[in-house]
Amino acid sequence: MTDRPEATAAEVLAVYSARALQNGQVVFAGVGTPLLAASLAQRLDCPELTILFEGGIIGAWVEDGRLPPSTNDQRCTRLSRMVLGSSEVMLMMQRGYVDIGFLGGAQIDAYGNLNSSFIGETASPRVRLPGSGGANDIGSLTDYIVSMRHERRRFVPKVDFITTPGFLAGGTSRGDNGLPYGGCRLVVTDLGLFDFAPETRRMRARALHAGVTRDEVADNTGFDVHWPDEVPVTSPVTLRELEILRRLDPERIFIA
């Protein structure tokens, strides 16, 4: 482990999310980890990755040290290829031009449903969260990657509120409920990578980060994760990946 550079949890999420992207894809990214991941991918193996932002931007290129405070700020437009209205860029997703969306949330469940609206009862919530923003639209319309800290309070058996539909109740329920496309393809956490079994659409382990045990995953997950016979170990975060991330965010606003 001595050759492995020290990475923060936020950096781990950004690196493994970035590695899930392919050159030439069109990705819809939010601010924070998604933006870092997409920008990192552009600087590694995906120079022709096209980034869309919900503020209305097509083809973003975020400069080192000039991370935007939101994807609705002018910094997102600099060096981009096109500026549109908010609805217009979201409708690009509805039309089918986007390969991958990026999401986070306060809670995720075994079927990849996400909650960013209410903790507790909807009528009298313990916490009123900020709400969907574009998350419901991204999750309804595209394949998406979730990046989240792996904690028991976040990985819950059933989300308190489905802000963003994953595979709903599993099986074919997503399509049956009027969502023929998209769904959660990958969950990137500080413990490992997870995807969804094709039949049941329940979360299963795809790979664990070096040194992470099954027990550690079980302890931090509020539902049973499906374990295939073989669960490989992810290849470690490289120094180059960390250097790029730290140049992007020298003030460590998002990677701390």
Place this chain on the structure above:
Amino acid sequence: MNSVRAYRDIRDSVGRRDRSMHDKTMSLAEAAALVPDGASLGIGGSIMSRTPMAMIWQLIKSGRRNLNVSRSMMSTDGDWVVGSGIADRIETSWCAQGISWGLSKVARDRFETGAVVYEEWSHLAMGQRYHAGAMGVPFMPMRTVIGSDLERLAAGKVGRSTCPFTGEEVLLVPALNPEVAIIHVQRCDRFGNAQIDGLPFMDIDLACAADRVILTTEEIVSTEQIRRAPERTRIPFFCVEAVVDVPFGSAPHECFGLYEPMMRHLDRYVARANSDPRSGFEALMTELVHEPADWTQFLERIGVAELVEAMGRGRSIYRD
């Protein structure tokens, strides 16, 4: 509860407008008088960009009540309208202090105690609601919100329909035609021909959807200047009822090409608002809204150094 206004209602409101090209310039206080208590109010811009903060500031100062506010996504403006008590309902897709600060304790307090209702929609749903309103149709079909708890939450306000051509099921979101829209722009003439630089967000649809539009602008320019670059004009004068000249009218948020957000002021604001969301927030409203006699005095409280820095960053967008 059906929130869609009848076509006759929204059509006649345009019919009654004085659509001639006349001088619409007035003060912030005069413009605030065009917003009745209880009005539905659409706010332009998004999160921290081109927010009509000066107009919101004046509405609080003028003591408006019971407003029903809508916006694509809300941050400091959300705190102000929800915390000050001028709004008892908001319709938006997102409300927090801003991405880097997270949740607003002020907004949380008002929502969780039930003092203010937060009606949540998805971002695209908000856009399509204004778009339907702008087009004079009662709803828009779309393929999101469907199947989620947002659909359940909006029961009675959204519908599902079968496409008459393909038989596919789609979700219908209701048109949103606010009685008043407040929008901040980089420049316009005294008739209200408005030019927006950078991201337009949902503002063009919002302007066309509303019964009346109040523009605040960084500068009032001649009609000749507008005519030299008509491709930059995004809101036509006949949509507009009032034009208010307010330099730095989006502060402490950004205005594309002119200034970026004033982050140090916002850091201080968020720390104080979140540490004491009731009496602390009230003290902030006193300091920031009620004590300053005019918008320039409010800007003094942000401070010259921070305004100049924000301008430097704002203008850098055009620099190589």
